[in-house]
Amino acid sequence: MTRAGPRPARRGTVGLALPWPVWVPAVIGFGLIAVPVAGLVVRTDWRDLAALVTTDAARDALWLSLRTGLASTVLCLLLGTPLALVLARSRLPGLPVLRSVVLLPLVLPPVVGGLTLLFLLGRTGPVGQWLAGFGVTVPFSTAAVVIAQTFVAMPFLVVSLEGALRTAGERYEVVAATLGASPLTALRRVTIPVVLPGLVSGSVLAFARALGEFGATIAFAGNLQGTTQTLPLLIYIQSQNDLDGAVAMSLVLVVVAVLVIVATRTRDVSGVR
Amino acid sequence: MSLRSFRRGRLPETRRDGTGLSARVTTRRGDFVLDVAVDVAPGEVVAVLGPNGSGKSTLLGTLAGLHAPEGARVTLGGRTLTDTAAGVAVPAHRRRIGLLSQQALLFPHLSARDNVAFGPRCAGRGRRAAAAAALGCLAEVGVADLADRRPSALSGGQAQRVAIARALAVEPDLLLLDEPFAALDVDAAPAVRSVLRRVVRDTGQTTLLVTHDVLDAVVLADRLVVLAGGRVVEQGPTAEVLARPRSAFAARIAGLDLVPGTASAEGLVTPDGGSVHGTASEAVAPGEPAVAVFAPSAVAVHRERPGGSPRNVLPVRLAALEPRGEVVRLRAAASPAGPPWADGLAADVTPAAVAELGVEPGDDLWFAVKATEVSVHPRRR
Numbered sequence: 001m002t003r004a005g006p007r008p009a010r011r012g013t014v015g016l017a018l019p020w021p022v023w024v025p026a027v028i029g030f031g032l033i034a035v036p037v038a039g040l041v042v043r044t045d046w047r048d049l050a051a052l053v054t055t056d057a058a059r060d061a062l063w064l065s066l067r068t069g070l071a072s073t074v075l076c077l078l079l080g081t082p083l084a085l086v087l088a089r090s091r092l093p094g095l096p097v098l099r100s101v102v103l104l105p106l107v108l109p110p111v112v113g114g115l116t117l118l119f120l121l122g123r124t125g126p127v128g129q130w131l132a133g134f135g136v137t138v139p140f141s142t143a144a145v146v147i148a149q150t151f152v153a154m155p156f157l158v159v160s161l162e163g164a165l166r167t168a169g170e171r172y173e174v175v176a177a178t179l180g181a182s183p184l185t186a187l188r189r190v191t192i193p194v195v196l197p198g199l200v201s202g203s204v205l206a207f208a209r210a211l212g213e214f215g216a217t218i219a220f221a222g223n224l225q226g227t228t229q230t231l232p233l234l235i236y237i238q239s240q241n242d243l244d245g246a247v248a249m250s251l252v253l254v255v256v257a258v259l260v261i262v263a264t265r266t267r268d269v270s271g272v273r
Numbered sequence: 274m275s276l277r278s279f280r281r282g283r284l285p286e287t288r289r290d291g292t293g294l295s296a297r298v299t300t301r302r303g304d305f306v307l308d309v310a311v312d313v314a315p316g317e318v319v320a321v322l323g324p325n326g327s328g329k330s331t332l333l334g335t336l337a338g339l340h341a342p343e344g345a346r347v348t349l350g351g352r353t354l355t356d357t358a359a360g361v362a363v364p365a366h367r368r369r370i371g372l373l374s375q376q377a378l379l380f381p382h383l384s385a386r387d388n389v390a391f392g393p394r395c396a397g398r399g400r401r402a403a404a405a406a407a408l409g410c411l412a413e414v415g416v417a418d419l420a421d422r423r424p425s426a427l428s429g430g431q432a433q434r435v436a437i438a439r440a441l442a443v444e445p446d447l448l449l450l451d452e453p454f455a456a457l458d459v460d461a462a463p464a465v466r467s468v469l470r471r472v473v474r475d476t477g478q479t480t481l482l483v484t485h486d487v488l489d490a491v492v493l494a495d496r497l498v499v500l501a502g503g504r505v506v507e508q509g510p511t512a513e514v515l516a517r518p519r520s521a522f523a524a525r526i527a528g529l530d531l532v533p534g535t536a537s538a539e540g541l542v543t544p545d546g547g548s549v550h551g552t553a554s555e556a557v558a559p560g561e562p563a564v565a566v567f568a569p570s571a572v573a574v575h576r577e578r579p580g581g582s583p584r585n586v587l588p589v590r591l592a593a594l595e596p597r598g599e600v601v602r603l604r605a606a607a608s609p610a611g612p613p614w615a616d617g618l619a620a621d622v623t624p625a626a627v628a629e630l631g632v633e634p635g636d637d638l639w640f641a642v643k644a645t646e647v648s649v650h651p652r653r654r
Contacts, residue, residue: 171378177365178337178372179392179443186366189391193382 037254044251045244052248060226061234062252065211068142068230072149073207079150080157080206081199085187087158088165106155113151114219121147121220144221145228149210156209157202164198165191201264208260212253292351293317293479294447298335300342307331307342307503313447315350316477320490320511322523323500329483332500333449336481337372338365350446366395371445375456377432379424385411385435386420392443410438414468430461437469441476448473450482454489463555466492470651487515487529491564492555492650499523511652512564529566530618533652536563540649547612550584551647564652571646572620574603575639576630584644589615591636594627601627608637615640 045052052058086092087099105113121128121138131138138144172194176186192199214232221228223237231253239246294313299306307328313319323329334340335355336347341362347355349370354363379388389407394400411417414434424432433453440448453469454462470493473480482493490497490511497514499507507514507523512533514523534543536559540551549565557563573579579586588611595602600621607616620640622630632638 171376172380174337174339174365175372175378175380176391176395178368178370178445178449179439180366180369180395181391182366182395183364185395190380194380196382 040247040250040254043247045248048244049248049251052245053252055245057225057229057234058245058249061229061231061249064142064145064226064229065231068145068149069207069210071146072153072210073203075146075150076154076157076206076210077199077203080154080202081161083154084158084161084165085191088162089170102158103155105152106159110148110152110213110215110217111219112215114148114216114221117144117148117151117216117220139220140222140224140228142221142227145217145230148216148220149213152213152216153206153209156205157199160202160205161195161198164195164202167198168194204260204264208257211256211260292348294336294347294349294481296332296336296347297345298332298342298347299344300331300335302331305503309500309503309505311481311498311505313479313481315479317496318473318478318480318482318494319496319498320482320484320494321498321500322484322487322490324485327500328503329500330451333372333451333481333483336447337370337449338363338368369443369446371440371443371448372451373436373440373448373453374451375453377424377429377436379427379432379435379439381424384421384423385416385427388424388435389439389442392439396443406442407438410442411435413441413472414438428461429457430465433457433461433465434468437465437472441472441478446479448478448480450480450484450493452484452486452489453482454486455484467555467651469493488566488650491515491531491566491652528569528619530569530572532565532614532618534563534565534614535559536561536649536651540644540647541565543612543614545612545614547587547614549647549649550644551649552645554648554650557649557651562652563649565647565649567642567647569602569619569621570600571642572618573641574620574622574626574630574632575641578639579641585640585642585647587611587615587640589618589638589640591632591634591638593634594632596624597621599623603627603632603638605638605640610637 053062083102087095087102092098118139119125121131121144123129123132123137123139128138138147168191172190173183173186176190177183181189212232213230214236217228217230218233223229223233225234229237231249235246235249235253238249293315294311296312297310299308301307305326305328309328309332311319311321311332321329321332331340331342335342335345338354342357344357345355346358347353349368352363353359353361354368354370355361379385380391383391386404386407389410390400390403393403393406398406408417408420411420414437416431416434416438419427419431419435424435427435437453450469454466457465466489472478473493480493482489484490494511497508497511498505499514512531515529515531532541532543532549534541534549536542536553536557537548538559539548540553541549541563543549551565551567553563578588588608589605590608590611591603592606593604595604601624603620603622605615605618605620607613618640630638
């Protein structure tokens with residue numbers, strides 16, 4: 001099957017030469033990212049690696065990170081997809097303001113995000129008080145971890161999906177309507193499949209962001225092993241006393257991150273049909 | 274299964290009560306005022322011709338239910354679809370109005386078959402019945418062998434054929450054609466046009482075509498509505514409007530000489546038994562209604578009957594001289610010595626040639642056209 005969409009240039013294409021001032025900062029920039037990660041690999045205590053990443057705390061943290069990361073990705077999909085649809089397709093007044101609010105977590109320090117959640121859902125907060133009436137306490141629970149991660153990760157999904165929706169435009173929905181498809185049918189059978197690559201890459205980005213979440217989690221959910229201590233939190237705590245353990249754990253996160261990037265890159269090349 | 278039997282097999286209650294489409298649209302965009310009334314009888318194909326900005330797309334959008342103009346009343350088959358005065362606005366998906374535009378816009382994630390089956394599925398048919406119907410429709414437009422292909426693996430002409438099958442598979446009460454061949458390359462357009470012409474005729478599909486290509490209108494339409502500056506400046510049977518354009522725009526788009534008749538082996542036979550030599554540009558069987566088309570610039574004008582190679586030579590009487598930029602257009606009337614269909618033909622010659630010939634309205638002249646300059650197209654009725 002032939003595929004539309006961007007493809008890397010192959011033999012035979014002759015690019016224009018880049019001006020030389022581009023190369024030096026480019027190399028420095030690449031080094032800034034690559035060298036520390038390489039250093040991490042060098043610094044790793046490979047002999048004790050297995051033992052270091054299978055301690056109780058490490059296993060708990062990894063398992064918790066994966067569970068909460070997946071849960072918040074699902075939440076992002078359930079809430080972020082409709083949000084992106086509203087931003088891309090509706091004609092609401094004040095849409096630019098709405099969009100700025102949705103993008104706020106991208107620029108806000110995550111700790112601040114965690115604190116705002118705590119003020120809202122904490123025992124003395126307006127919603128927290130009301131929830132306490134039903135015997136529900138959110139802060140410092142696994143649910144709080146999921147909420148904090150969703151808070152910081154959702155904009156990634158919304159931005160990615162809104163872009164895909166705008167690129168696709170409304171023309172396919174118009175055709176679907178003239179073929180008798182109700183708006184819901186058109187959404188289900190045309191819009192979502194057409195923007196699926198954007199939806200997938202948005203979800204992967206959101207999952208990656210949730211997995212690395214630190215600031216909002218520690219502010220809103222605390223640091224309890226097995227309940228709220230995710231991998232990044234454990235790494236930070238360990239780096240204070242057991243550096244080898246922290247390095248080993250970091251390597252695990254790097255591997256997961258690389259897998260995520262590989263997954264999205266392959267989508268980029270082959271996913272747009 | 275052919276399109277026709279597919280249509281007969283389904284929806285016996287189809288709402289075709291003999292009233293067709295009746296649309297009146299008035300809207301204002303800045304200084305531009307659109308005020309148009311268009312009617313299409315059941316089974317009729319009407320072409321709306323107009324320059325850019327004449328309001329064609331607003332008209333189409335209003336009919337399809339995509340625009341909400343200030344004032345509009347649209348009824349189709351006895352159903353009121355839009356009535357701004359009464360606050361009626363039936364949503365696009367309940368109008369039973371199909372749309373075929375320049376781009377095929379096949380759903381990229383579905384095979385050709387599933388694209389065509391999409392409409393029948395929305396109408397509540399089962400997966401298997403819809404797929405079988407889709408295959409029948411694809412066969413009807415000559416691309417059954419491409420049923421399993423994805424749109425990205427289809428050429429422009431193939432994709433547009435699939436789009437035709439998809440639009441007709443839902444048996445719309447009205448089919449809107451929005452410059453359906455404009456994006457096709459010149460090699461693909463005649464074949465697709467001829468497929469569309471055949472299926473539209475075979476199924477008796479009520480159709481409104483919007484175009485600026487006079488050839489589309491000639492091949493497909495029974496009747497022509499000419500739009501300019503937001504209003505209808507002219508309408509009537511296609512051949513009549515093009516032979517005797519009364520508006521400036523119609524005269525300009527009719528910048529082609531058209532001779533209606535029936536197709537023959539040599540080209541075309543006119544109703545009075547004369548013949549026009551030319552070559553068929555798309556499939557047209559001898560005896561079928563056809564039209565011979567040539568450019569006024571391909572017409573040579575002579576005082577005396579010319580000898581030599583031109584196959585088409587006819588006496589005419591000069592009706593008018595129209596200066597148009599670099600050339601002068603000689604507009605012919607029928608001569609007592611010549612065929613009646615010479616009436617309205619145009620020849621473009623240089624001002625120098627006009628001076629040399631020393632012609633004036635009322636003069637008897639000869640028009641000559643080489644057979645290679647004449648193309649023969651099928652036409653409606």
